[in-house]
Amino acid sequence: xxxxxxxxxxxxxxxxxxxxxxxxxxxxxxxxxxxxxxxxxxxxxxxxxxxxxxxxxxxxxxxxxxxxxxxxxxxxxxxxxxxxxxxxxxxxxxxxxx
Numbered sequence: 680x681x682x683x684x685x686x687x688x689x690x691x692x693x694x695x696x697x698x699x700x701x702x703x704x705x706x707x708x709x710x711x712x713x714x715x716x717x718x719x720x721x722x723x724x725x726x727x728x729x730x731x732x733x734x735x736x737x738x739x740x741x742x743x744x745x746x747x748x749x750x751x752x753x754x755x756x757x758x759x760x761x762x763x764x765x766x767x768x769x770x771x772x773x774x775x776x777x
Contacts, residue, residue, distance in 0.1 A: 681761060683708070683723025684732075687754045692733060706731040712776050716767045717758055724758055728772045742773065 683693070685708055691698030692705035707713075707729040710722030717724035726732050727749035730741045734752065739745040749755050759766055 680720050681718045681724060681758075683720050684726040684754050685723060687757065688734075690733065702733055705733060710776070713772065716772055716775070717762050717765075724762075725767065725772045727752070727755055728769055728776065742769070 685691075685693040685696065685705060690696070690702075690705065692702055693699075693708040694704055696704070696708075705726075707722035707726040710729050713722040713725050713729070714720060716722075719725065722729040727746065728742045730739070732739050732745075734745075735748060739748065
């Protein structure tokens with residue numbers, strides 16, 4: 680498995696993380712339907728399509744509402760670069776998350 684968003688961002692919102700008491704567990708960290716996508720754990724390598732992630736100091740909404748922020752995120756860029764043509768496209772992720 681590759682590095683997950685919570686490891687890269689060091690947000691502390693993964694299960695058992697330092698900030699879960701204050702901010703709660705991040706939905707990307709527990710989104711089991713996304714497990715394995717982009718070689719990640721749960722939604723950790725496709726966090727941009729998971730609603731309710733906490734980025735930039737605030738909770739982010741649905742995919743369409745947060746995509747502009749995600750496209751400039753260093754973690755998003757890292758996953759795109761690492762996965763290259765094997766990157767699972769957003770439509771496939773959204774379909775899997777139903």
